Amino acid sequence: MTLAATLRLALQALVRNKIRSLLTMLGIVIGVAAVIVTVAIGAGARASVQNSINSLGSNLIVVQPGSVTQSGARSGFGGASTLTPDDGLAIAKLPGVASVSPQVTIRTQVVAGENNWQTTVTGVAPTYTFIRSWPLAAGRFFGESDLAGSAKVAVLGATVVQQLFPDGQSPVGATIMVKGAPFTVIGTLAPLGQSGMGQDQDDTVIVPYTSAMERLTGLTTVNALLVSAANSSEIDAVQQSLTALLEQRHRITPSQPDDFQVRNLQSIAQAASQTGAVMEFLLAGVAAVSLIVGGIGIMNIMMVSVTERTREIGLRMAVGAHAKTILSQFLTESIALSTIGGLAGVCIGALATILVASIAHWPTTIPAQWVVASVLFASMVGIFFGYYPAQKASRLNPIDALRFE
Amino acid sequence: MSAVVEVRGLRKIYPLDGNEVIALAGIDVALAPGEFVAVMGPSGSGKSTFMQIVGLLDSPSAGTYRFEGNDVSTLHGDERADIRSRRLGFVFQSYNLLSRTSALENVELPMVYAGVPESRRRQIAVEKMELVGVAHLQKHNPNQMSGGQQQRVAIARSLVNDPGLILADEPTGALDTKSSADVMQILQRLNREQGITIMLVTHEPEVAAYARRVVTFRDGRIVSDAQNVDRAA
Numbered sequence: 001m002t003l004a005a006t007l008r009l010a011l012q013a014l015v016r017n018k019i020r021s022l023l024t025m026l027g028i029v030i031g032v033a034a035v036i037v038t039v040a041i042g043a044g045a046r047a048s049v050q051n052s053i054n055s056l057g058s059n060l061i062v063v064q065p066g067s068v069t070q071s072g073a074r075s076g077f078g079g080a081s082t083l084t085p086d087d088g089l090a091i092a093k094l095p096g097v098a099s100v101s102p103q104v105t106i107r108t109q110v111v112a113g114e115n116n117w118q119t120t121v122t123g124v125a126p127t128y129t130f131i132r133s134w135p136l137a138a139g140r141f142f143g144e145s146d147l148a149g150s151a152k153v154a155v156l157g158a159t160v161v162q163q164l165f166p167d168g169q170s171p172v173g174a175t176i177m178v179k180g181a182p183f184t185v186i187g188t189l190a191p192l193g194q195s196g197m198g199q200d201q202d203d204t205v206i207v208p209y210t211s212a213m214e215r216l217t218g219l220t221t222v223n224a225l226l227v228s229a230a231n232s233s234e235i236d237a238v239q240q241s242l243t244a245l246l247e248q249r250h251r252i253t254p255s256q257p258d259d260f261q262v263r264n265l266q267s268i269a270q271a272a273s274q275t276g277a278v279m280e281f282l283l284a285g286v287a288a289v290s291l292i293v294g295g296i297g298i299m300n301i302m303m304v305s306v307t308e309r310t311r312e313i314g315l316r317m318a319v320g321a322h323a324k325t326i327l328s329q330f331l332t333e334s335i336a337l338s339t340i341g342g343l344a345g346v347c348i349g350a351l352a353t354i355l356v357a358s359i360a361h362w363p364t365t366i367p368a369q370w371v372v373a374s375v376l377f378a379s380m381v382g383i384f385f386g387y388y389p390a391q392k393a394s395r396l397n398p399i400d401a402l403r404f405e
Numbered sequence: 406m407s408a409v410v411e412v413r414g415l416r417k418i419y420p421l422d423g424n425e426v427i428a429l430a431g432i433d434v435a436l437a438p439g440e441f442v443a444v445m446g447p448s449g450s451g452k453s454t455f456m457q458i459v460g461l462l463d464s465p466s467a468g469t470y471r472f473e474g475n476d477v478s479t480l481h482g483d484e485r486a487d488i489r490s491r492r493l494g495f496v497f498q499s500y501n502l503l504s505r506t507s508a509l510e511n512v513e514l515p516m517v518y519a520g521v522p523e524s525r526r527r528q529i530a531v532e533k534m535e536l537v538g539v540a541h542l543q544k545h546n547p548n549q550m551s552g553g554q555q556q557r558v559a560i561a562r563s564l565v566n567d568p569g570l571i572l573a574d575e576p577t578g579a580l581d582t583k584s585s586a587d588v589m590q591i592l593q594r595l596n597r598e599q600g601i602t603i604m605l606v607t608h609e610p611e612v613a614a615y616a617r618r619v620v621t622f623r624d625g626r627i628v629s630d631a632q633n634v635d636r637a638a
Binding site for chain 1: 457460462463482483486487489490491495497499501503504505506514515517518519562
């Protein structure tokens, strides 16, 4: 008998017992659907963490001012005003550092003609677009001469462009008012979307940090130093050497706490993805157990089915079926049950994932290798748990089988 | 032309609780092509065992069995299955049609195992159903048919591979008088008009009367083998 004919026989037998076949598959369907949903949510969360970290610049080290104690009350991180652009210049000379940008942020109202909008004005160095791997959409970014001259030039994020220039014309060349000072728009940035924390990263106006300090904050300190390591393997070394450098520059003795804080996004990302990997293994374990339980269900029903169809088996043998043909018919039935169950599970899992994604707004990704692996595993469950009942069927004696009541 | 069935010194012994039960104690008989033979005898006479061996569902303990000229006494499972599939047709007391399966598909079943291509299967099945007068029941499932109709579908099924021998085991055992007569007339007609060799096992003399020759078993031996003069003409 050909494979197609065997498959046809098996499917006919399953269709003849629709309800039973569906119930038998249910264990596998639920098992596979559960795998798909949990993996999709897990992988989606991991991807979005990775994405937001990448969008901040993959080799990024962030130095922020530390906490200060004033009259016994300790401020949070960033409370101290200790970091200066000169700290940044000193860090830039350390080995393994690709570039450094000070960062000054201030929330203020910006005005363009009749439109106005409250946004974050960010003062940075020309290296900022490289550190953040943030491409331009139009115009240019400011250069060293703009920085040196505290030029009143601005580069707008996509959200600000939308709010201040809603009629769609290019803002490049226009003048916007920031805290009463006119700034010329020289470029716009490509949209980055939400950060990992759900902030709109495009809702910002970028200006040279010198202009921001002189014209907007009036301070000599900055809110952060963004340091980009030359490559990811040097992140830890750079972090140690810049900590030592800053401690020396800020004259911090070993007994004193640092007045700055260094964060390394790569290590956060690694921790996040390791947690994710452990979760995936746990899920795989739970999934394997549920699929094995589903397999036992299949074996149970196949045993009942063989007993119930003893006369049918006897007849098939009497009219010329080989033992091997009977074996493959029953084995094909259980493989078909488990594989169809697996495919149905993938479909239901995918639907549930889409539902979760649209209702809870969680990022989800369905990894193709998990789809393939779970369907294959379901098929293997069918082979493993279907073999014994199929073998039992194929070993029946046709005379006894035909007489079976 | 060689005999369809030719057995010599056929014995069958079953082990039972450490003893041996002799089901067949040396049978010598031959069936010529075109014969219609009824095998009779009380239960335990060995007639069922004889039919199972002739039908290649079982093998003899001793003696030889030649089917269509070939020695088949010592064939193994799959070899016997191949002969059953291509050269033998079976009709059972309880019809043994597959439930929830149309009459047409039931009739096609032996051809599935004999490897007949699908388009031909349908054509042959319809042809044989017409021959026994059940062509109008093609789409019916067994539970939608009377016993007589089911047995006629089963006869159509036994015909599809143009067998050299049809074995009918108590074919009327589950039928009323009217249906029994119908079924036996069909078998008789197939024998007379198509020249099909039929071996019928029964314990009812009225049924055996349709055959041309009656072989009677008792205690594992043949006690009489006679032409059925009344109806042979």
